[in-house]
Amino acid sequence: MGIVIEPLRSADDVDEILAVEHASFTSPWTREMYLAELRNPEVSFFFLARSGDTVVGFCSFWRVLDELHINNLAVIPGRRREGIGAALLERVLREGTERGADRATLEVRRSNADARRLYERFGFVVAGVRRGYYTNPPEDALVLWREELAHG
Numbered sequence: 001m002g003i004v005i006e007p008l009r010s011a012d013d014v015d016e017i018l019a020v021e022h023a024s025f026t027s028p029w030t031r032e033m034y035l036a037e038l039r040n041p042e043v044s045f046f047f048l049a050r051s052g053d054t055v056v057g058f059c060s061f062w063r064v065l066d067e068l069h070i071n072n073l074a075v076i077p078g079r080r081r082e083g084i085g086a087a088l089l090e091r092v093l094r095e096g097t098e099r100g101a102d103r104a105t106l107e108v109r110r111s112n113a114d115a116r117r118l119y120e121r122f123g124f125v126v127a128g129v130r131r132g133y134y135t136n137p138p139e140d141a142l143v144l145w146r147e148e149l150a151h152g
């Protein structure tokens with residue numbers, strides 16, 4: 001089935017985002033955290049990947065002045081390596097550019113080779129390390145930046 005990438009339209013979709021979160025992260029965001037984000041639509045954005053009626057992935061980000069902060073990107077385990085993560089990231093970087101961002105940043109676990117390879121393909125480079133940033137299990141975060149978004 002084809003994948004459609006679209007912005008989150010209603011708080012009703014939060015349950016499906018939470019299902020993707022719980023399948024993907026050891027310390028998932030809570031419903032309250034998501035509902036708080038939805039109350040800040042000037043800054044906080046969500047894009048969903050749908051296959052038919054099912055949410056199979058999502059990406060959330062903040063646009064802060066000329067910066068895009070990617071908070072979460074996840075695809076359900078049964079639909080990985082189909083290009084859905086790349087499609088979400090491409091859409092979010094384009095959306096951020098259209099909204100005035102010129103650089104993008106995110107944190108990723110040092111051991112998360114799959115995600116690091118995806119981000120590398122999109123021109124993200126390691127710019128710093130936050131020691132012990134993650135819990136469950138404890139791990140450093142690599143801080144990645146992608147500059148000059150407008151230049152493809």
Ligand SMILES: CC(C)(COP(=O)(O)OP(=O)(O)OC[C@H]1O[C@@H](n2cnc3c(N)ncnc32)[C@H](O)[C@@H]1OP(=O)(O)O)[C@@H](O)C(=O)NCCC(=O)NCCS
Pocket residue numbers: 024025072073074075076079080081082083084085086087106107108109112113114115117118119121
């Ligand atoms: C990271 C994640 C979002 C990637 O989603 P995806 O839909 O599987 O990614 P894609 O199919 O679009 O892959 C795009 C590219 O990323 C890289 N990549 C993704 N998964 C990979 C894997 N398991 N092994 C090696 N490379 C991988 C490859 O370069 C891949 O391109 P290719 O398939 O042409 O080789 C997904 O693995 C996921 O949800 N992981 C758990 C949550 C997570 O870690 N999120 C990132 C937090 S910062």
